Amino acid sequence: MEFPKFGFAKRLLVLYSITFILVLLVTDWTLSHFLQKRDLQELQRSLTRQSVLIRELAIPLLGDHKRLQKEIKTIAAGTDVRVTIVDPEGAVLADSSENLEQLSKMENHALRPEVAAALKKEAGMSIRYSMTLETRMLYIAVPILERVKVLGVVRTAMPITRVDEILASVRRPIMFTALLGILIVLMAGMFFSNHLTKRIRRITSVAERYAREDWSEKILMDGRDELKMLADTMNQMAATLRSRIKDLESEKGKISVILNHMNEGVIAVDRHKQIVIMNPMAEKIFGYLASDIHGKSLIEVTRHPQIERIVDHAFKEQKTTSEEIQISGEIRKTLRLSVVILKEHARDIQGILVFHDMTELRRLENVRKEFVTHVSHELRTPLTAIKGFVETLLGGAFKDPPAGERFLKIIAEETDRLGRLVEDILTIGEIEQKIDFMKKDRIDLASELSFVLEQFKGRVEKNKLIVENRIPGKPLLVPGDKDKVHQVFVNLFDNAIKFNKPEGKIVLSADQKPEGITITVEDTGIGIPEGTQGRIFERFFRVDKARSKELGGTGLGLAIVKHIMEAHDGHASCQSTPGQGSRFSVFFPA
Ligand SMILES: Nc1ncnc2c1ncn2[C@@H]1O[C@H](COP(=O)(O)OP(=O)(O)OP(=O)(O)O)[C@@H](O)[C@H]1O
Ligand SMILES: [Mg+2]
Missing domain, CATH: 3.30.450.20 (PAS domain)
Structure with missing residues (x-):
């Protein structure tokens, strides 16, 4: 910020100087007025006294103009007092500043204010400019009385320039003192205003920093005046503001953290x-x-x-x-x-x-709805069959033993199917609930696989299949749930047998990497049509429903595999060439 050139301290200084000069002028005027008045009164008194004395002297000479004129001239000689004697009509009888010959040419004085007043037996006084003497004069007139009769007027006059002279001589030292005073005031004022301005600027520059939210500096102020108080208050205010802003910022920070996350x-x-x-x-x-x-x-x-x-x-x-x-x-x-x-x-x-x-929630809701529809549909099929055959048996078929036995076999098969279905559904439900507890044990995938191979030995031989086990003899350790991993291999192996060709091959292999282990089950079976490869992990999805059913499938095997693998933070995938075979891989993270 730029400071004004004509700041308030300088203005104050000018104001003080003007006031000082004004006071001086007023004092000078009052003083001269007073002195003038006093001097005039003094003059007036003295002239009046002189007029009275002259009156006494003039009374006996009123009849003798010549002597009167001579006497008057003598009295006034050597002074600056002018004496004039006027008769009751205003004609001048004698005048100290005129000659006898001139007296008759003089104007009638009856209308002069002081003379007019004296003719009325009052004390006459007047100040005016005298054309004759070319100066301001004080005129005093006293009547010459004989009992009540006015015999004439004695008028004395004196220039009042003397008063002005006295005043001029008084004014000189006064003016000198005043000028000296002004000079001292100006110098003191300048010093004071500089000091004041400096202190105010210090406050202003720190206040400016505060406005820019820079709280690094405090206002340092000496003295014990109002400015010191202002500085202290501002320091206090800055401290309060700083902590308030800090609070606000941390409050704002908290809100934005919440909003951002x-x-x-x-x-x-x-x-x-x-x-x-x-x-x-x-x-x-x-x-x-x-x-x-x-x-x-x-x-x-x-x-x-x-x-x-x-x-x-x-x-x-x-x-x-x-x-x-x-x-x-x-x-x-x-x-x-x-x-x-x-x-x-x-x-x-x-x-x-x-x-x-709500997208995921709605999607899950849909999945669940579809699942329920599917489940009810899948349960209804064996139930309808069981119900049908039971009714046939009750309708009399049990009397025909060979047929009755056939029907009962079918009923037993359908009941098995129902049992498997319910078990699979329960398994899916269980995985969904246990999702967080899957990686509890350290399991050896190699020994798990050889155990499954042992289990399926009978079916493999029955289908005349060749199993090629490329799994290395060393343990393949991963964290996991033993039972569930076992189920993954059973389901994959079951499919590899079920959908294989007679005398086909099953190849088991493992790929161990730092990030985890991939187990692959490859078969030379019927394969999966390209369009449906993406869907085989869905619940109840079967490429050929009739055939799968015939083989006792529920269509939940791969869905269970996918669920279990995801619960292990791993995944399951499939590659297949229709007519040639399929390759299922499951990845277990280390
Ligand atoms: N190895 C494979 N070769 C060819 N098709 C397969 C293979 N594995 C799975 N499929 C196809 O994927 C479908 C789904 O398999 P999934 O294991 O989920 O069901 P399933 O075997 O029919 O029944 P479940 O496993 O419940 O007995 C199968 O019906 C089949 O059409
Ligand atoms: Mg299966």
Whole structure:
């Protein structure tokens, strides 16, 4: 900041000087007025006294003009007093500043104010400019009385320049003292104003730093005056402000940490539906950067008229509203939008929009619904068959033993199927619940596989299959659930036998890497058509339903494999060439 050249201290100085000069002038005027008045009074008194004396002297000479003129001239000689004697009509009888011959030419004096007053037996006094003497004069007139009769007037006059002279001589030292005073005042004022300005600038420059939120400096001020008090108060204020700002910032920091890490999208809008705040999740949902939202309206950012309608409704009703909406983008999303209306406390924010992603929940709900439909359908088929054959038997078929035995066999098979189905469903349910406890033991995949091979030995021989075991003889250790891993291998092996060709081959191999172990079960079976390879891990999915059923399958085997592998943080995959064979791999992380 630039400081003004003509600061307040200098202004004060000028003001003081002007006041000082004014006071001086007034004092000078008052003093001269007073002196003039006093001097005039003095003069007046003295002239009056002289007039009275002259009157006494003039009375006996009134009849003798010549002597009177001579006497008057003698009295006034050597003084600057002019004496004039006037008769009752105003004609001049004698005058100390005129000659006898001139007297008759002189003007009548009856109208001169002092003479006029004296003729009325009053004391006459007048100050005026005398043309004759070319100076300001004081005139005093006293009447010459004989009892009550006015015989004439004695008038004395004196120039009053003397008063002015006295005044001039008094004024000189006064002026000198005044000038000296002004000089001292100016110098002292200059020193004081510099000192004051310096201190004020110190306060201002620190205050300026405070305005820029730079709290590094304190105002250091000496003295014990108001400026020191101001500096102390400002230091105190800065300390309070600093801690208040710190608190606010940490509060703001906490809020932004919460907003940034929320799983929900949050948008705050003002009463004109202009966006005030938007968190990173909301940025992701609407593909808009929070840094670009300044001055943007809700519709501009969301481009979703339904959101706008919900917000309008909430604003109108002044109550929290919640509704499910669909967002179409790269991935279609289902969101639950809750609009919270703020009634008080928030000046800029009128409503908070919270977007909760329901996509996964809805998808799971659908999966579950489909699963239930599937399960009921799968359960109904064997049940219908059992019910049908039981009714046939009750209808009299049991009387025909060969047929009855056949029917009972079918019933037994269907009951087995039902049992397997229920078991598989239970297994899936169990995996879903145990998902966090899968990696509890250290298991050896190599010995697990040889155990499964041992189990299937009978079926392998029956189908005349050749099993090639390329698993190395050393242990393959991974964390996992022994029973569940066993089930994975059983299911894969079961498929490799079931969908193999007669006299086909099954190859078992392992690939050990630092990140984990991959076990592969390869067969030379019927393979899986390309279009359905992606779906075989789905629940109840079978390429050839009739054939699989015939082989006693439920279509849950691979779904169980996939579930178990995911619960181990691993995965299952499949490659297949229709007509040539399939290759199933499962990966166990180390
Ligand atoms: N090795 C394989 N060769 C060819 N097709 C296979 C193979 N493994 C699985 N499939 C196909 O994938 C489908 C799903 O297999 P999955 O193991 O889930 O069910 P399933 O074997 O029919 O019944 P379950 O395993 O319950 O007895 C099978 O019906 C079959 O069509
Ligand atoms: Mg199977």
